[in-house]
Every structure is written in C-alpha cells, then in structure tokens.
Amino acid sequence: MKKILTISLIAIMLTTSVSADTDGENNLSKKPKPVKDCFEKLNRATFSLNMSLDKAIFKPVAKGYRSLPSPVRTGTSNALNNISSLLTIPNNILQGEFKAAGVNVGRLAINTTVGILGIFDVAEKMGFSEYEKEDYGQTLGKWGVGAGCYVVIPVLGPSTVRDTVGSFLNVLGGDPYYNISTHGNNEYLTDKVYMTTKVISGVDFRAKNLESIDNLEKNSMDFYASVRSLYLQDRQQKINNSNPTIEIMYEGDWEEVQSQ
C-alpha cells in the first residue's frame, strides 16, 4: 500500500514536472527556460538550516577527513565511484548509451576484482575513458522531463522536483547497491552499510570542495542564489552530457552585450 502511494506521488510530481519546462534540450540559438524557484521562501529557510548544519557538523568532519593521508582519500573516493557505477550502468542503458554502459561494466569488473573492491582505479590506468556518473534524474531529463521547481532538501541540499523523483527511484528498486544492501539477505551488506556509504560520499564531496565553497560564500552577495545557479548549470550540463561547454550556452544574451 505504502509503495503504491509512493509511486502515485511520484507520478503526480512527474506530471507536474513535465509541464513545468524542458531543460533537457538546449542549443546556442534556443534560450533555455529558467527553472522556477516556486518555494523560494521555504527554500531559503531550509538553505539557512543546511548552512548551520554544515558549519556545525559537515565542514568540521570534512576538514578532519582532509587530514587523512592522500592515498586513503583517493582509495575511498575510488571505492565510492566504483559503487556508484552500479547506478550509472542501468542509467547508461536507459539513456541509450550502450557503449558507455559496456565500458562501465568492464570498469566495474576490473576495479572490483583487480582493484580490490574499487580502492584502486586500475581501469583508468588501463586507458578506460573518464568515468561520468549518471542517475535517474539525468535519465528523466534526457527523456525530456522538465526540471520542475527548484527545491532545497534538508541536509541533502539543492535539487529539483525531477531530481528528487530520481532519488526516490533509487530506493524503489532502481539502485542495485541499495537492493543488495537492504534486501540482499547477506551478512556483509546491510541498510546501515548503505547509509554509511552515502554519508561518506557526502563527506568526500564536501572535503573536495572546502576551499571553493568558502570562496564562493565569501565573494557572494546572495549565496543562496549563487548555489542555485551553480546547481542548475551543473545538472543541465550533466543531462546534456555536454563537453565542450559551449553546447549548452545560450549565445543570445552575449550577443546583446556591446561595451566598446
């Protein structure tokens, strides 16, 4: 019953999201529609709460993590990336990226075995292409589902309705690592291990961005707006799998600038 309710809720959110806008398709001549911040007051309040939590807990923990020897951090980061490829592979397939899926299956097999549970990125040394994470939010975006409204989730941070739905899909059977951990009936992986992995992922991300986040905060007049802009740009780029960046930049705004 609970599952049906959750799926219904997701279906409603998705429908709303589809009609909100479509940011999965942009090019130089087409101005992308901005993602609406429908709950800005609530979002700003949640953002303040998250910032307080960050200052009190996450940042000090991340600083402590940063003091670990570099090989330990690299190994942790590699192992987390390896686990995340369990989520990336089905999304590669859902996005029609079969070649990338094949490469990631190979990477997972090599790094889990030769690389000792992913601690060593042997595949990279063997010349595998750079690893790009994929998730259900990106897949929905690729399918043309609009971002919907921008939301800030307590503790977890910035997201959109579409990306939140994508995260729900992880725990509804979409993430093999979650499935093995919680329903796998094995003695090694439990839901606690799953949660610990997620927490370490968060700490790893925070530790990698200690200076850049400090710098951004110090040089922003409206830090909330800066974080929102950066999050939405990052998601747009990941959905488009765009490299170089110019593919996702709208040129119209720049063409109008004449200062000389």
Add this chain to the structure above:
Amino acid sequence: MLPKKILTSLTFVIIFFSSISKVYSIEADVFVQSTVNRAAKTLGGNLTKEERIEMLKKIARDTVDIKGIGFYSLGAYKKNLNDDQLKRYVKVFSEYFLKSFSSRLAEYSNPEIDVVSKKKINENYTIVSSILVSTESRPEVKIEWRVYTKNPDNLLIRDLIIEGLSLARTQKEEFSSIINSNDGDIEALIRNLSEFVTK
C-alpha cells in the same frame, strides 16, 4: 654607401614589424596563455597578499572586459536604468569585480594552467579550453575562457567557465535574484555592490 644600406635595412625592419602587428593579431589561445602566465608569475612570486591583489587587479584591467561583463550581468534590467544609474552601476561594478576577482585568485599559489585548444563559435567569440593542473590537494580542473574577439587587436576575456559552470551566468543570476527580491529596484543592487566593495 654604408649609411644608405643601413637606411634601407632599417626601412625594411620598420615595414616588417608594422606589417606583423597588422597581419598577425594575437590569437585567442596565445592571449589566454600569456594572461595566465602573467597571473601565475604574480601568484608564484614573493609578494605580500596585498601586492598580489594589486597586481591581479592590473592584469584584470588589461585583459578582462569588465564593463561588458557588468552589462551582461544586468541582463534585461539594463534598459530600465537611467544615465545616472548606469554611470554609478558601471563604476561600482568595476570596483566589485576587481575586488571579487583578485580575492578569489589571491588564495591560489603556483597555479599551472595549460591551454589545450580553442574553438571559434562566431565572429565575436572564441572559447579557449585549458586545464588547471592537479596538485596534492585538488584534482585537475577544466577551465574555459570566453574571449571577445570583435577587435582582433584588443582581445578581452568575458567569462570563465570552470568545469562547465559559467561565472558570468552565476553572477547574472545572483544579481537578478537581488533585484527581484527588492521588487525590481536596481538601487538595491547598487547598494549591495557598494557594501561589498567597502566591507
């Protein structure tokens, strides 16, 4: 005889160098590499933080289209400004930009940036791609530079795109948020910029 020969040689030299400056305008990738080399020299030298900031400001004044970025950051609000507001905005934005730019960069020491490619996207813009080489404490970072090439003799940087995130666009959306949350009042933005400059 000898003076005539010298005179002829001199004439050739003058013609040669004047033609070089006209025909071979500096390429966008060379311009970016020389700019980052200037900045790296400043950041890697034995200067105090204040001296570094002053040097970085000078580099920014020479190579960045500060006024252009200011207008881009205003977006559609620009047309609502009267002459006096526009004049005050341009002045305070320039001070804001130089302070923000130099204080962001002054934190780095010995940055090694290698230009890898360039792509002309239209008559006015070339995107130059570069890599900030990784160190013990941070991974490799991709940086792209939007170079305004309308005047080939005076190339100017208009945006920095770090790992796909445009600093100019982030700034534009930040400014827009400030204006919107003050009922479209441009004075609120000018006030915020002034406070940032004086803090």
